[in-house]
Amino acid sequence: METAIEVRDLVVVRGKREVLHGISALIPRGSVTGLLGPSGSGKTTLMRAIVGVQIVKSGTVTVLGDPAGTARLRRRVGYLTQAPSVYADLTVRENARYFASLYGLGAVEADRAVVDVGLGDAARQLVGTLSEGQRSRASLACALVSNPDVLILDEPTVGQDPVLRDELWARFNALAAQGSTLLVSSHVMDEAGRCGQLLLIREGRLIAEDTPDGIRAAAGVQDLDEAFLRLIRAQDRTATTADGGR
Amino acid sequence: MSPRILLSTTGRIVHQLRHDRRTLALMLAVPVLLLTVLYFMFQGDTPPPGIPSTFDRIGLIMLGIFPFVIMFLITSIAMLRERTTGTLERLLTTPLGKLDLLFGYGIAFGLMAAIQAAVAAAAAYWLFDLTTAGSTGLVIMIAIANAVLGVALGLFCSAFARTEFQAVQFMPVVVFPQILLCGLFVARDAMAGWLQAISDVLPMTYAVEALQEVGAHRDPTGAMWRDVAVVAGCVLVALVLAAATLRRRSG
Ligand SMILES: Nc1ncnc2c1ncn2[C@@H]1O[C@H](COP(=O)(O)OP(=O)(O)OP(=O)(O)O)[C@@H](O)[C@H]1O
Ligand SMILES: [Mg+2]
Numbered sequence: 001m002e003t004a005i006e007v008r009d010l011v012v013v014r015g016k017r018e019v020l021h022g023i024s025a026l027i028p029r030g031s032v033t034g035l036l037g038p039s040g041s042g043k044t045t046l047m048r049a050i051v052g053v054q055i056v057k058s059g060t061v062t063v064l065g066d067p068a069g070t071a072r073l074r075r076r077v078g079y080l081t082q083a084p085s086v087y088a089d090l091t092v093r094e095n096a097r098y099f100a101s102l103y104g105l106g107a108v109e110a111d112r113a114v115v116d117v118g119l120g121d122a123a124r125q126l127v128g129t130l131s132e133g134q135r136s137r138a139s140l141a142c143a144l145v146s147n148p149d150v151l152i153l154d155e156p157t158v159g160q161d162p163v164l165r166d167e168l169w170a171r172f173n174a175l176a177a178q179g180s181t182l183l184v185s186s187h188v189m190d191e192a193g194r195c196g197q198l199l200l201i202r203e204g205r206l207i208a209e210d211t212p213d214g215i216r217a218a219a220g221v222q223d224l225d226e227a228f229l230r231l232i233r234a235q236d237r238t239a240t241t242a243d244g245g246r
Numbered sequence: 247m248s249p250r251i252l253l254s255t256t257g258r259i260v261h262q263l264r265h266d267r268r269t270l271a272l273m274l275a276v277p278v279l280l281l282t283v284l285y286f287m288f289q290g291d292t293p294p295p296g297i298p299s300t301f302d303r304i305g306l307i308m309l310g311i312f313p314f315v316i317m318f319l320i321t322s323i324a325m326l327r328e329r330t331t332g333t334l335e336r337l338l339t340t341p342l343g344k345l346d347l348l349f350g351y352g353i354a355f356g357l358m359a360a361i362q363a364a365v366a367a368a369a370a371y372w373l374f375d376l377t378t379a380g381s382t383g384l385v386i387m388i389a390i391a392n393a394v395l396g397v398a399l400g401l402f403c404s405a406f407a408r409t410e411f412q413a414v415q416f417m418p419v420v421v422f423p424q425i426l427l428c429g430l431f432v433a434r435d436a437m438a439g440w441l442q443a444i445s446d447v448l449p450m451t452y453a454v455e456a457l458q459e460v461g462a463h464r465d466p467t468g469a470m471w472r473d474v475a476v477v478a479g480c481v482l483v484a485l486v487l488a489a490a491t492l493r494r495r496s497g
Contacts, residue, residue, distance in 0.1 A: 142336075
């Protein structure tokens with residue numbers, strides 16, 4: 001399968017601490033890849049490096065054949081930040097139309113993106129007056145509007161009800177079927193099953209990179225939640241043994 | 247830079263202001279109220295014929311100072327909000343160029359300043375009988391140039407503030423010295439040499455001198471155009487410096 005994103009030996013230092021310790025991963029084109037891991041494990045940092053907004057210490061990140069952050073990629077890569085980043089003093093529609101305009105797109109595409117995230121009825125509402133979950137969907141609409149080749153979505157479904165989450169995941173998979181590459185971070189394991197591929201990251205290290213079925217097989221359980229716990233414990237044991245042998 | 251993105255960014259900023267009616271109302275009303283106070287302060291003071299009245303002298307300069315101060319503050323806060331809410335980081339991952347954003351602010355707030363200056367000038371000339379030898383149009387033009395200077399300095403200074411508390415502190419640092427030393431309180435040639443030297447490098451000095459030229463001469467003078475050019479140059483320098491503070495990558 002063709003590779004859309006290639007991360008090689010990525011080391012990132014934030015503040016005074018090294019938070020990614022040499023991550024390597026391949027993300028295939030036309031797929032939804034889930035990025036999972038505990039809070040503080042480095043999911044957002046890895047995504048920032050792929051978008052090209054993170055200063056990296058060493059290693060390379062290549063997106064669609066170009067180094068991450070290259071000017072040319074700005075039309076092709078869409079980024080949803082973890083905290084909603086939309087203008088609170090504009091309406092949902094005005095936000096979507098503004099972000100659409102940056103890509104040379106018009107009101108039609110913008111209004112469609114608003115409807116796609118289920119905010120059709122709130123289109124004329126100021127973002128500042130939206131509920132938390134609505135605001136994060138307004139932010140999502142602004143990332144989807146340009147229909148980019150690569151979509152980096154940092155916890156897009158947080159705070160959404162099960163029906164909406166289901167719809168959003170159906171949309172992500174539809175986008176991938178049309179050839180887009182999606183990297184979606186999440187805390188929620190039941191979402192992991194909807195990904196084509198999973199990256200499990202812990203304390204700045206990649207501990208698994210496989211399909212959901214591959215991970216189930218490796219851990220020997222059906223439940224992904226349980227599978228992750230086992231992988232993490234297995235890794236802890238190897239780490240302790242290694243330390244003990246030193 | 248792209249004209250399309252510049253235009254939509256300008257439009258976006260104007261839309262944001264339009265949703266904030268109270269800010270708009272304050273922006274237009276406050277200068278007029280302050281001019282009113284100024285007018286009554288100097289009402290009793292009648293200079294001998296041939297000498298401009300105190301209101302003519304100070305009111306004219308105020309028309310240039312209001313837009314500068316207000317636009318400086320509004321821009322610093324607006325830009326700080328772009329940084330703290332993450333919209334700036336997001337914008338910098340899109341095809342938007344740094345200058346699209348900076349000029350967008352310059353144009354949008356420059357337009358607001360034009361309206362503000364027109365309202366304040368209308369009040370000054372019609373209600374309070376402000377008299378200048380030169381034309382009202384030139385006064386408004388200089389007021390707008392000064393507003394854009396405020397915007398440019400605000401864009402630059404906001405890079406050094408992490409919080410709103412810090413951002414408002416730049417007002418006394420950047421704005422007050424310029425007001426004190428621009429020749430409003432003490433004529434520039436009556437200042438100590440070192441104060442004059444500081445005054446010489448502060449851009450507002452030139453805006454005020456340009457206004458004084460319009461006040462004293464019927465036709466635009468060479469000195470006035472030179473002063474306006476200096477202000478415009480400072481705007482460009484501040485915008486370039488502001489662009490340098492916008493980093494696409496951070497730690
Ligand atoms: N600006 C920063 N300065 C210093 N350290 C930072 C900064 N941002 C993040 N960190 C640290 O880097 C590590 C990884 O953070 P990151 O935001 O990537 O985690 P995450 O996996 O996205 O967590 P969450 O699931 O809570 O969003 C954390 O230990 C965090 O404290
Ligand atoms: Mg995160």
